[in-house]
Amino acid sequence: MVAEFTSLGVEGQEGRRHVEAALEGWERLGLIRPVLRRAATLNESQLRQRIAVFGHTFEIIYPAAVTHAADVFRHLEAETEASGQVTYEMLEHRGRVHLYRDREFLSSCCHEEVPTVLKGEILTEIMEHADYELALHGASLLRGDRILLLCGAPGAGKTTLSLALLGAGFGFAGDDVMLLDAGGRGTGLPFAPAVKAGAWPLLSEVVPGLASAPIYRRPDRRRVRYPLPRAVVAQDPRSVGWLVLLSRGDGPAALEPIDPASAIQGVLDGAFALDGELTPVGFDALAHAIREAEIYRLTYSRLDEAVALLDEACR
Numbered sequence: 001m002v003a004e005f006t007s008l009g010v011e012g013q014e015g016r017r018h019v020e021a022a023l024e025g026w027e028r029l030g031l032i033r034p035v036l037r038r039a040a041t042l043n044e045s046q047l048r049q050r051i052a053v054f055g056h057t058f059e060i061i062y063p064a065a066v067t068h069a070a071d072v073f074r075h076l077e078a079e080t081e082a083s084g085q086v087t088y089e090m091l092e093h094r095g096r097v098h099l100y101r102d103r104e105f106l107s108s109c110c111h112e113e114v115p116t117v118l119k120g121e122i123l124t125e126i127m128e129h130a131d132y133e134l135a136l137h138g139a140s141l142l143r144g145d146r147i148l149l150l151c152g153a154p155g156a157g158k159t160t161l162s163l164a165l166l167g168a169g170f171g172f173a174g175d176d177v178m179l180l181d182a183g184g185r186g187t188g189l190p191f192a193p194a195v196k197a198g199a200w201p202l203l204s205e206v207v208p209g210l211a212s213a214p215i216y217r218r219p220d221r222r223r224v225r226y227p228l229p230r231a232v233v234a235q236d237p238r239s240v241g242w243l244v245l246l247s248r249g250d251g252p253a254a255l256e257p258i259d260p261a262s263a264i265q266g267v268l269d270g271a272f273a274l275d276g277e278l279t280p281v282g283f284d285a286l287a288h289a290i291r292e293a294e295i296y297r298l299t300y301s302r303l304d305e306a307v308a309l310l311d312e313a314c315r
Contacts, residue, residue, distance in 0.1 A: 024094050030108060034093045036100050050085075052078035053189055054126050054179065054235060060118065061089040065111060066097055068214060072115040072192050072226045086125060088118065101125075112217040115226060119191055123177065126189065127272060132179035133282040137270030140178040140188035142171030142233055143314040146241030147186050149178060149293075151267055156246040157303075160199040163227070164307050167206035170314075172229040173238070182281055184288030185237035192226040194218070200225065202303055240289045242314050243267070245297045253305035255296050255313055260287075263295040 005015030026032045042048055045064035050057060051073050062070055088106075091098045098108045099117060109117045127135055138151035139162035148170065150158050159175060166172055174188020181187070195203060195210065204211050213225040245258065245266040264286060273282050296313065300306040 033098055033105055034091055036091055050078050051076040054130050056126055057085045059087040063090050063092040065092045066114045069114040075228050075232050115216050116218045133182050133285040134180045135272040136178045136267055139175055140173040141165055142173050147238045148242045148314050149240055150244050152246030159193045161306055163203055163207050164303050168307050168311050171233045173233055180285045181237055182285050184285045186240050187237050190232050192228050194224040197223045240293045243293045243295045247299045249299040250301055253300035253309055255298050255309040258295055258297045260290050263290050
């Protein structure tokens with residue numbers, strides 16, 4: 001291409017700059033991508049990490065430029081390989097990071113987006129291949145041997161409130177998704193919580209190390225930090241003891257019981273079922289979970305008031 005420019009009278013260096021700019025743009029758009037060639041052994045600048053989530057194991061190979069991203073998944077590390085293990089490998093090229101699943105290209109992103117993109121791919125893998133009836137969008141915490149499930153629309157404060165509750169003595173089960181089995185028991189997926197920039201000042205006193213945690217970026221360009229849970233609970237099914245629908249509002253915090261029909265409607269707004277269809281078994285699992293739980297709507301503006309109400313209710 002450079003030679004063709006030269007034949008048309010364009011100076012060599014200028015022609016090369018045009019070609020490089022075009023290649024970089026095409027690569028950013030996903031129109032072209034580098035070929036992944038794996039050597040027999042990793043070179044000393046690469047990092048291999050093996051994690052386990054919900055009975056699935058994943059091997060992740062990081063290039064030197066983004067090995068720091070492995071810290072976001074450090075609490076999920078596993079010792080041994082399992083059957084059906086999926087391998088994610090990354091290749092850094094022209095300032096972009098290209099992600100491959102079992103050597104098949106998935107996507108590309110900038111360096112700061114690696115943890116978020118990788119977490120999304122692993123979550124998709126689990127939700128498409130795991131054994132469960134219904135996936136509920138919410139933060140799951142532990143009090144005793146039962147789960148407190150916090151559900152709400154984006155911006156309701158699920159992550160911020162769940163991290164504040166960890167400071168009040170609750171255990172951690174999952175930040176984003178809880179999977180229900182046929183018996184209505186839940187298992188959280190314990191990925192590190194993604195804390196958006198607006199919540200950093202609120203949580204600086206209750207989440208040790210948050211202020212010094214690396215800053216990453218989501219594909220929507222919002223800045224996030226990933227504080228690791230201080231204690232990760234066993235990834236096994238537990239009964240749902242409390243289900244709370246969150247709502248932001250003015251005035252003092254209020255925790256009010258709600259009827260099961262309202263709870264089902266609120267939970268299903270963010271639910272996911274395999275094949276996109278809520279089966280009778282899936283609905284029965286949700287109904288059973290709600291029937292066994294204490295269900296509330298929490299309206300709040302002050303984080304400390306919300307924590308105090310839930311700490312008292314979940315006894």
